[in-house]
Amino acid sequence: MTLPELQFPVIDASQRADWQLATPHCLPSHPELQRWLLDPDSLTAKLKQHCQHFKVHVIGQQPGTIRPDEARWLGASEAAAIREVLLCCDGKPWVFARSVFPQQALNEPVLQLGQLGDSPLGAHLFAQPDLTRSEMEVAQFAPDSALGHLHQQLGFEPQTLWGRRSCFTAAGQKVLVAEVFIGGSIPAQFMNE
């Protein structure tokens, strides 16, 4: 599948998302979708188990203005580094991920977030012995949201999408990672909750 030219950032600071702590009443009813949303391990590692060829397609990684709720997680200003990618399995996009972190984390020698390129962020984070992860938040994205439009731009049928978000801390740096399941990741019937 050839990916279309995608506008960075997909999510701009003006877009709201209704992130909620992942408590039972905020979760989709389908058990498989719940398992994907709540899995505490590396999503990269999980996706690699579901395909022959895994690839990170970097939409962009630039300084930018993050949303107030993102800045609150980082305990930093709204000027931060923004990384948006598609995680692709066998050429099909399965996850849109947006990671935000303070600019100074780019030069942190252990995490080396400034040199990530198309290597998976998870490989760097989950290799850290001091890694901690916050509780998981979840959110739904309607077909007319920026992520709903991205999903359709990638050639998939309009549907409500589900995402998860958590804040990692390692090497003294905070990285807020949001992952939204799109396209080929979960069969359509799981998404129409």
Ligand SMILES: C=C(O[C@@H]1C=C(C(=O)O)C=C[C@H]1O)C(=O)O
């Ligand atoms: C945090 C992880 O890293 C994954 C890789 C990302 C990237 O390369 O930008 C972003 C989100 C994650 O799904 C993970 O594997 O769990």
